[in-house]
Amino acid sequence: MSSIKTYFTRQILQWHSEHFRPMPWKGEKDPYKIWLSEIMLQQTRVAQGMPYYQKFLKRFPDVYVLANASMDEVMKQWEGLGYYSRARHLHASAKLIVKHFDGHLPASYKELIRLPGIGPYTASAIASFAYGIPSAVVDGNVHRILSRYFAINKLIDNSKNKQLFTALANQLIDRQQAAAYNQAIMDFGADVCLAKNPNCKSCILEKHCQAYRSNTVNHLPPPRKRIKKRNRFFHYLIIINEGKTFIRKRTEQDIWKNLWEFPMIETTELKSFKSILAHKLINECLPVQQFELIKQSRIYKQQLTHQNINAVFYMIKSNNQIARAWQPVDSKSILNFAFPGIIHSFLSEKTLHLLN
């Protein structure tokens, strides 16, 4: 193992020295910034997270500013990035770091992983990048590279396999250059050992890659299990009363928790406005016969990992205030709230003249 290890590790580091990809958080010393970048990049492509990282840092330059901000402000900065529990956990961790660690991120894997939103990957990433601790990251890139190089035909879908890849990665890491090694292997996965159409021709590991030698590169790692999608139909009520409309925060265990929305009626298929009038939410939001349907939108669609969302927006003129549970907003203040992508795209097309 040790000669294989030195070869693999040396090649990866050698490659990295010649193919450095500059990114704002590379070589970063501030653990706060490293932490933020790692949370933002969970299941998120670098190019997608980049603008959010810059914007977020401008608004919350250090852990104290973040800890003192409101949840809604944090969500607003996260709006559109997805996996919103990351923002909630980031905020919660900021408060814990201020309260228990004097505003400094803890400098050990063991303490890091206890913070909300920090799992095995992120704890290793912060430990190595911020503190030089030799803890190997195992992300999608590392899993794929090791699966191919050692021809390990296993997914990381249970703790045993997870442990297998983690142990292997920790044998391969260069303990004197932990940060560089972790950076290098992930960059290598992003640039050369791609999930689809890997660039084996220019690969410096080709000679000893078990998958390449057995012509199984395209079968490793094995395909994941299919996920079944369900279709959901959201009927949003844009109730307009004296230049204001009404929203609330989603708090139930469902998608988009802590984002805001209009009064909404969900059905198992697309319904007409007339048929949703029977729903009990109507009684809460609209006075009997004291409203008028101005118009309805086209069908907005959004694909999520486990769901297909279909939404219709009904613009309704009403003569009465609605229940206090709903927050009135005008066309200006509505921009301060964080909405799901499907509502945001509706608003970006309609909002400005909607309420006047």
Next chain:
DNA sequence: AAAACGGGGAG
């Protein structure tokens, strides 16, 4: 152990 959780880009 399995399912849930967003959104976007590449092929």
Next chain:
DNA sequence: CTCCCAGTTTT
């Protein structure tokens, strides 16, 4: 259209 991305939490 499918797959997957610097994964974690909840069930």
